[in-house]
Amino acid sequence: MASAVAAATGQELSNPPSDGITNLRFSNHSDNLLVSSWDKTVRLYDASANVLRGEFMHAGPVLDCCFHDDSSGFSVAADNTVRRLVFSSNKEDILGRHDAPVRCVEYSYAAGQLITGSWDKTLKCWDPRGASGQERTLVGTYPQPERVYSLSLVGNRLVVATAGRHVNIYDLRNMSQPEQKRESSLKYQTRCVRCYPNGTGYALSSVEGRVAMEFFDLSEAIQAKKYAFKCHRKSEAGRDIVYPVNAIAYHPVYGTFATGGCDGYVNVWDGNNKKRLYQYSKYPTSIAALSFSRDGRLLAVASSYTFEEGPKTGLPFFEPDAIYVRSVNEIEVKPKPKVYPNPPARQLKPTSIEGHTIRS
Structure with missing residues (x-):
């Protein structure tokens, strides 16, 4: 029975967080996995070996985390702090602070900077190479129209999604003002933004x-390609039940992407061909976060209640938080070639050239 469950969901990691998982990230250099949680910890796992390599305690719930390299990482928390994690010594220090809980963190290899987004309605860029202390590491502070909910980077481009359905697009080489200011094409609160790998x-x-699938190029021809689609829904007793889509993760090889919702399902999509490629077996509770490994062989899934039905104390039963690491088969993530229908047979008419009959 256990092996059948593992085949359906993936291997469950030992020593999971004891409270809600807020994010998880695979390293760009190994199968190390960094996990942040409401239990005030960041955990470092070797996902392939199913071994907990390190644990970092914080003063408040940890809302996001990311790698710098395989020797260090960063985390942000509800205690308003931005922290640097040193894996070899299992120690951390405070890099800086916001004036409210810090929701998001991303490290830009293109700019060599750390970017943090907070509920204080600001974005901050940091130079993590300096000594600890805000004055020596803060590069700039950039006001946002509302609380920051999600960040994503590709090259020198940064996309910031905030409350109020605002989306700001920056060039990291000139942060004085956004390149573009947009409003989400979706009607309700944003949960996650992720840039296309290309x-x-x-x-x-x-x-x-x-x-919603959006494009940076504002030309009419390119904007005509954008679209939105429904997912993570079900019909029950004649009505639609709609679930928040908490997580998006792109496959590093094929450019397809996975979504995770409060329905407990992970779906894989081919955005170019507007098709769902695969749906994994249902997980015990909401999908809080997703991450593909650097080579796309593994997918980490955080199955963690996200309070969409109110406090746990009001529920008759709830599943414990868990992290699953599943092997990814090519058939689940590789786009399928387009199959074109056979064209109708063309009626051929006799044609005479120099007394010879041919068909054209």
């Missing part, structure tokens, strides 16, 4: 069970 646009998900 740098041409971004996917945006919301609480309404939809994903």
